[in-house]
Amino acid sequence: MIVMWMSELAARTGLPVPTIKYYLREGLLPPGESVGATRAHYDDTHVRRLRLVRALIEVAGLRLEDVRRVLDAIDDEDLSWHEAVGAAHTRLPSPAGGAADESQRQRVDELFQRRGWELSPVSPHREALAAALASLDSLGHPPSDDHLDTYAEAAALIGRKDVAGLDESDRADAAEHAEVSTLLLEPVLLILRRIAQENASRELRG
Amino acid sequence: MIVMWMSELAARTGLPVPTIKYYLREGLLPPGESVGATRAHYDDTHVRRLRLVRALIEVAGLRLEDVRRVLDAIDDEDLSWHEAVGAAHTRLPSPAGGAADESQRQRVDELFQRRGWELSPVSPHREALAAALASLDSLGHPPSDDHLDTYAEAAALIGRKDVAGLDESDRADAAEHAEVSTLLLEPVLLILRRIAQENASRELRG
DNA sequence: CTCATTGGATAGTTTCACAATCCAATATTG
């Protein structure tokens, strides 16, 4: 096991020492092993953790508070991996602003019925989806049922593959893998969609 | 055409007057028609524009600077709708931090070759995708080719449908529709993916 | 013994997105 001072931890991760101190204060990085009053040992688990924090911030676009929630879920031995994944989704359409009305919620429920998906009546996803649809609607660009079904079909394709890629061998590893895949593949999916749009457009026209 | 003072504009959109003034200053809302030195008329185009701004902020999660870019693209008569859509994607994996190496770029190129997709060697998407893959890799959770192909397949499904839903009749309307759909359906897709994961997980296990 | 370094604490900075005040020019009301 490689041990190091904070300065080497900074060198290895490319982060400034004050930033690492800040993450320690915010509970994003567990404290090193104290050696006397003014020294502490850090090891490669700290290097890994810092890389994970930066990826969640830079790639997945999480705020520090959400990063902490994700890390807590990974570290919580009492959560199964699929419970842990839920911890990530605290953002997405905020409940503020264009609250959905009953007709949007009904539209969401119908979509799920067509796919045979279960969704608790109190799920935050239900409200978030309805809110997004309400926005589209109020701007005069409501998606058709057909359009939504295509999105759900694509999501089903992806969701199955995501879940199939997980194994339950080591709970801690599996939880981290699940979180990392769920969050860091989000931008990948969005970029691919963008490129697919461009290619479909090129195909259809010039 | 309904005309109104700023206070009524505020009442209709639910936004505080100081916020509307701020958006005027930032160029997110075109100035009203000046009537004397201390009065100006606003109309329903201003109401629409404000609703659009709020949706881009709250639902799509854009920052004000990105909102301005999107609005400029919608308003620029010289851009075709599919050129306009490109303006939106200024965020996603930032170029900072874990820069991709050549092997990640090659992986992206191979993925595209398998799908028969074209991608300019200097496209920002190429670099952004490679950076996201580099992150996954450095954390020890690289997605398999199979996994990536599934994502690309799902993206193709969606991209085709997105493009098919556009018509070229009115350029201004088409550009707005394209931007709104591209950006506001992003959270919809991510939420559906999350729900699909949950359902796939339930199906596979208990 | 001297002195640079370390970890911890505290305070300062920057950016973003507003929100509050102030003011002079009008409308409106009595």
Add this chain to the structure above:
DNA sequence: CAATATTGGATTGTGAAACTATCCAATGAG
């Protein structure tokens, strides 16, 4: 017509988020 209220524009203030810089006492190396 005078008193009051409202408006648009400019300037300044605020609060959160994510760092960044300074200070300091305790060390450990030379």
